Amino acid sequence: VGFDNLDGKTLVTFENGAVGSYPSDLGARCEAWDKGRHPECTAGGDDKFCGQKWCFVDSCNCELPVLPKLSGYLPDALYRGRPVFYSYMTCGSEDLFTKHVPETGSTSCRCIGFDNIPGTTNIKLTGADGAEKLVPFPAEVGGTCTAWDKQRHPLCTGGKEQPKWCEQSWCYVDPCSCDLKDPPKVTTYLPGVTFTGKSLYYSYETCGSVDHFTTHYNKDACVNQDNKKECLALKMGGHDKCSWTGEKCLGWELVEHPLCTHIAKSGGMLARPNAFAAALASVLSIRAVVATF
16 A cells, blocks of 8 residues: 655654665555665665565455564554554565564464453463362463463473473464364353353464364363253353254354354354244245245
8 A cells, every 4th residue: 555656755763763764655565665775784784574575555455364564664654544554475575574473363263362461361270180270371362373371281381291282372263253174162261251242262273273172171162062962051151152053063153143154154064054044944935835825
């Protein structure tokens, strides 16, 4: 985004206080803007990012595996009322400039939550001895793809033989925005927490990890219930935790929530129509019968 072929200069102040002179149309197109301009790309310096192309983008219209980042070059600039973001990936380049980019999940299932929040969140967990204990996790737990259990969960500290999931990355997700082969599961870490009125779900798949946790360490996960009776018996906060599709057990929202039906259908997760679809089919059937008279 931006204006192309403008005359003039744009001054950029860097973290170390140095000032660089860039063209006025900075970021308007894919170009190696920093080459010969950034302090680390002049006077003999030639960091790897110097030759990488990037541009400014509309952050609300970027469906990329790597999300755009907030620009520090134009901190006060706005595009349609929003801060300016940049992207290397949209230009076919690798981002060698950004020092640390939080992993936010696959494009079909983004992580939810907040990043870089100070403080801790106490989570009740069970250790190898069967005793429950409160374990402090970062307040931002589940907000990005991270191996959150590593050196925190009682089973992931101390001993040499640790479960595979200790090293696996996962994050919390919106179940109605996840089009994944492996459906997300309702969390046991924060059972009373909701996101936009829905139960809180977690996913390993969106972080590129294999879920070694749910089968053995989340026995009450909906996907672990083999029949309708066991499935519908699970409750959370006084309401149904799970729903039976006719073939398998999934989180209630994945089957019943009106905002999730498109995800369920596209992912082939449902073996039966939801309540609304069934009612609509019934009405249409009645109308068809009436029309024959």
